[in-house]
Amino acid sequence: MPKDFYRLSPIEFDYALQDWTNEDRAKWERMRLQIFYLINPHLKKPILRPDKLINFEWDIKPEDIEFTDEYYERIKARDKKVFEQLKNGKNTKGVNDKA
Numbered sequence: 409m410p411k412d413f414y415r416l417s418p419i420e421f422d423y424a425l426q427d428w429t430n431e432d433r434a435k436w437e438r439m440r441l442q443i444f445y446l447i448n449p450h451l452k453k454p455i456l457r458p459d460k461l462i463n464f465e466w467d468i469k470p471e472d473i474e475f476t477d478e479y480y481e482r483i484k485a486r487d488k489k490v491f492e493q494l495k496n497g498k499n500t501k502g503v504n505d506k507a
Contacts, residue, residue, distance in 0.1 A: 436464060 416424065444458040455461050473479070 433464075433466060440464070 413421075440458045440462045444455065444461050447461070448454045459467050
């Protein structure tokens with residue numbers, strides 16, 4: 409695997425990354441659909457669409473985000489926390505909460 413990685417041109421790497429991302433996304437979409445069909449018969453008020461059950465980051469369109477001062481403050485606070493952890497050599501896992 410590492411030898412294959414180093415032999416990739418930038419465009420080949422990009423294609424491989426896109427393929428992996430699409431494959432991962434398809435798995436999550438399948439899981440959401442399965443949960444949707446499994447849970448809906450047991451709810452008093454059915455959920456009409458799978459994306460109303462679980463939201464993924466790719467469901468959010470840029471025009472749906474309100475760029476308020478509070479939004480920017482959350483982004484700055486998150487980034488400051490990440491930079492501090494990187495500076496101190498700590499793992500940043502779990503810091504990337506949704507802005």
